Amino acid sequence: MKFRLRSIQSGFTLVEAIIVIVILGIIAGIAGLFLSGRVQQYxxxxxxxxxxxxxxxxxxxxxxxxxxxxxxxxxxxxxxxxxxIPAYDGGRYRSATNSTGGGNAFTTTQAITGFDVIGPLAATPSPGDFLVIYNLGIPVADAYASADNRVSLNNLSTTSFLSFGSKQFPFESPGKKFQLVSGTExxxxxxxxxxxxxxxxxxxxxxxxxxxxxxxxxxxxxxxxxxxxxxxxxxxxxxxxxxxxxxxxxxxxxxxxxxxxxxxxxxxxxxxxxxxxxxxxxx
Structure with a gap:
C-alpha cells in the first residue's frame, strides 16, 4: 500500500496582512497621541x-x-x-567723651572731622565711601543732597574711627546710628x-x-x-x-x-x- 504525503502550507493572505497593518497603525496613532500629550505637558x-x-x-x-x-x-x-541707597555696613557713634574728656564724640553744635565707632566695623571703609546720619528724606536731611547729612570718608578711617572733611551735621540720630554707602555704587x-x-x-x-x-x-x-x-x-x-x-x-x-x-x-x-x-x- 502506498501513502502520499501532502504538504500543508500556511500563511497570511494579503487581506489579513493589510488588516494587521491597519490595526498596528491605529495602535501607534493612539500611543502617539498619548505620548505627545505627556511630552507637551513636560x-x-x-x-x-x-x-x-x-x-x-x-x-x-x-x-x-x-x-x-x-x-x-x-x-x-x-x-x-x-x-x-544701599548700605553695606553701619553702627553706632560715640555721643560723648569719657570721664577724662577723651574720645572723639559726634556733635551737631559745630563742624567735626570724625568720630569714634562704638563696636568695630566688619571691615575698614574705602576712601570715597559715604557716611550718612539720620536720613529723613526731607530738606536738610536727605542723603541724595550732598550738603545735608552725607559726607565722603577719607583714607584715615579705620574700623573704630571714621574720618572725613570738616562737616557740621544738621541732626543727630536718636539711636546714635550711622550707615556706610559704597562710593562705587x-x-x-x-x-x-x-x-x-x-x-x-x-x-x-x-x-x-x-x-x-x-x-x-x-x-x-x-x-x-x-x-x-x-x-x-x-x-x-x-x-x-x-x-x-x-x-x-x-x-x-x-x-x-x-x-x-x-x-x-x-x-x-x-x-x-x-x-x-x-x-x-x-x-
Missing part, C-alpha cells in the same frame, strides 16, 4: 518652572537689597523703576525697559540693575539711564513698582509686580508674580 511644566524661578530670583534679589537700604531713601520716579535703581509681548508670545522687556550714576537731587521724573547695566531678568511682559512710604520714621512698603512670558515651539507660558517688601525707615 515642556509646559519645564517652561513654567524656568519663568517662575527667574521671576522669584529677581524679586528676592530686589527684596534683599531693599532691606539694606538706608532709611527713607527708597523712591520711584515712575512705575517702571525703584531707586534706593552709590544709589541703585532697578529699571524695567522695553516691556511688552511680541507676535510669538515672548516678553520683550528686561529688568536691569543700574548703579554708579551718583546721587540725583531733587528726585527725578525719569528712571536712571540703563547704559551697559547687567540684566536681572529677561522676557518681561509687564512690570510695576509702587512705594508707599507709610508713616515717616517707621516702615514703608514696596510692591513688585512682574510678569514673564516665553514661547518655545508649541509651548507658550506666562508667569505673574506679586511681591511685597517691608522697608525699615527708622533712621
Amino acid at each position: 515642556q509646559d511644566l519645564g517652561l513654567r518652572i524656568e519663568l517662575s524661578d527667574t521671576a522669584d530670583t529677581a524679586a528676592r534679589r530686589i527684596s534683599r537689597e531693599l532691606h539694606l537700604a538706608i532709611p527713607n531713601s527708597v523712591r520711584s520716579a515712575n512705575s517702571g523703576c525703584i531707586e534706593f 552709590q544709589a541703585v535703581s532697578y529699571v524695567c525697559s522695553g516691556v511688552g509681548v511680541d507676535a510669538k508670545g515672548n516678553g520683550t522687556g528686561r529688568l536691569y540693575r543700574v548703579s554708579g550714576y551718583g546721587f540725583v537731587y531733587p528726585e527725578p521724573t525719569a528712571c536712571a539711564a540703563i547704559g551697559t547695566s547687567p540684566v536681572v531678568a529677561q522676557n518681561v511682559s509687564a512690570c510695576q513698582f509702587t512705594y508707599d512710604p507709610g508713616v515717616r520714621e517707621r516702615t514703608g512698603l514696596v510692591s513688585i509686580r512682574l510678569t514673564l512670558a516665553k514661547s518655545v515651539m508649541q509651548t507658550s507660558e506666562s508667569v505673574n508674580l506679586y511681591y511685597d517688601v517691608n522697608v525699615n525707615n527708622v533712621p
